[in-house]
Amino acid sequence: MKASSVIKLNQTALQSNWDFLRSYFKGKQISAVVKGNAYGHGITTYVPMAEACGVNHFSVFNAGEAYEVYKVASPDSTIMIMGSLDNDDIEWAIQNNIEFYVFTMERLATAIHTAEKLDKKAIIHIEIETGMYRTGFEHEEIPELIAHLKNNSEKLVFKGLCMHFAGAESIANYVRIKKQKIIFKKALKTFKEAGILPEIVHTCCSAAAVRLPDMHYDMLRIGIMQYGFWSGPEVLIEYLNKHKAEQSPLKRIISWESSIMSLKEVPPGEYIGYGATFFSQQTMHLGIVPVGYAHGFSRSLSNTGIVLINGKRAPVVGMVNMNCIAIDVTHIPNVKPKDTVLLIGTQGEHEVSVASFGEMSNQLNYELLTRLPLDIERKRI
Ligand SMILES: *Cc1c(COP(=O)(O)O)cnc(C)c1O
Numbered sequence: 001m002k003a004s005s006v007i008k009l010n011q012t013a014l015q016s017n018w019d020f021l022r023s024y025f026k027g028k029q030i031s032a033v034v035k036g037n038a039y040g041h042g043i044t045t046y047v048p049m050a051e052a053c054g055v056n057h058f059s060v061f062n063a064g065e066a067y068e069v070y071k072v073a074s075p076d077s078t079i080m081i082m083g084s085l086d087n088d089d090i091e092w093a094i095q096n097n098i099e100f101y102v103f104t105m106e107r108l109a110t111a112i113h114t115a116e117k118l119d120k121k122a123i124i125h126i127e128i129e130t131g132m133y134r135t136g137f138e139h140e141e142i143p144e145l146i147a148h149l150k151n152n153s154e155k156l157v158f159k160g161l162c163m164h165f166a167g168a169e170s171i172a173n174y175v176r177i178k179k180q181k182i183i184f185k186k187a188l189k190t191f192k193e194a195g196i197l198p199e200i201v202h203t204c205c206s207a208a209a210v211r212l213p214d215m216h217y218d219m220l221r222i223g224i225m226q227y228g229f230w231s232g233p234e235v236l237i238e239y240l241n242k243h244k245a246e247q248s249p250l251k252r253i254i255s256w257e258s259s260i261m262s263l264k265e266v267p268p269g270e271y272i273g274y275g276a277t278f279f280s281q282q283t284m285h286l287g288i289v290p291v292g293y294a295h296g297f298s299r300s301l302s303n304t305g306i307v308l309i310n311g312k313r314a315p316v317v318g319m320v321n322m323n324c325i326a327i328d329v330t331h332i333p334n335v336k337p338k339d340t341v342l343l344i345g346t347q348g349e350h351e352v353s354v355a356s357f358g359e360m361s362n363q364l365n366y367e368l369l370t371r372l373p374l375d376i377e378r379k380r381i
Pocket residue numbers: 033035082164204205206207221222223224225231
């Protein structure tokens with residue numbers, strides 16, 4: 001049985017992104033953030049591709065994702081869990097040298113006692129609350145935290161001290177971000193004065209890495225940029241202005257392909273698809289494509305999405321159905337069943353860098369990418 005679509009990942013584009021990231025963030029260690037199934041690209045396909053580009057540090061949100069990385073990664077690569085894991089996962093993590101964030105006294109106690117039981121050190125990153133209000137130790141907790149770290153140095157590797165910014169991609173958050181920087185620097189100073197320092201300090205996601213060079217420290221946690229997207233339009237514009245560049249140096253590595261399932265001619269004066277959201281003004285030719293919201297093609301792309309056929313743009317008409325969409329191909333000659341339809345990607349000589357997932361909003365990029373279902377095949381090209 002043939003699947004109705006396939007996701008292809010381009011190794012050459014990925015190499016170019018990593019070359020750029022390494023030269024732009026010279027001298028800094030970079031962790032590849034591959035949570036959310038590598039932002040929809042597919043952890044098990046993506047991780048070996050990144051390793052082929054020399055990447056050897058991967059960050060995930062939970063233990064399940066860590067396990068996916070662990071299955072395919074080289075034993076020399078480091079895996080770091082930034083969010084959720086339960087007590088059993090902690091045992092597995094310690095046993096397999098998986099590093100993990102600690103942001104509560106409970107997790108710290110579990111890490112210590114599990115390390116003791118296994119007679120193997122837990123490799124931990126202490127997360128500081130600086131104003132994101134998601135996870136992290138409060139400033140008042142730091143003295144107690146330091147005491148625990150000092151008393152249990154036999155059971156813990158104090159690998160990292162870290163934080164996360166609450167929206168570094170937007171200038172609207174300027175004041176809040178500035179406050180976060182101050183709070184983190186104060187926490188770092190408290191550790192220094194107590195004579196206990198982590199091996200590395202890391203604070204920056206992609207947007208912060210571009211915008212806040214004074215917060216780079218030792219390692220950057222880069223997610224969206226490695227896949228060829230910017231965190232938001234402000235970040236891209238800031239980069240272009242600063243470097244007098246005309247276009248983004250990042251290349252999208254993903255393409256998502258389907259094909260024309262059937263064709264349909266519609267007379268003038270008819271509604272197309274469910275309900276009355278699209279009305280034909282003239283005779284129209286439609287291509288029906290077997291991909292719908294069940295496959296991650298969002299309903300929000302109804303009457304707004306664009307796909308590529310024979311190197312030309314074609315709009316989605318009517319509502320996105322569960323399993324298919326209708327595409328207006330009236331203006332494209334010789335469209336036939338089985339013709340390739342590009343839902344995301346570049347096609348032909350035309351400078352169409354991305355299809356329907358388009359430049360609508362970059363927040364949508366994060367969401368739409370990570371919603372690409374697990375069961376669509378990912379192919380390295
Ligand atoms: C998702 C995430 C990142 C990466 O964010 P990008 O904007 O994709 O670079 C970094 N750090 C943490 C803690 C995250 O949750």
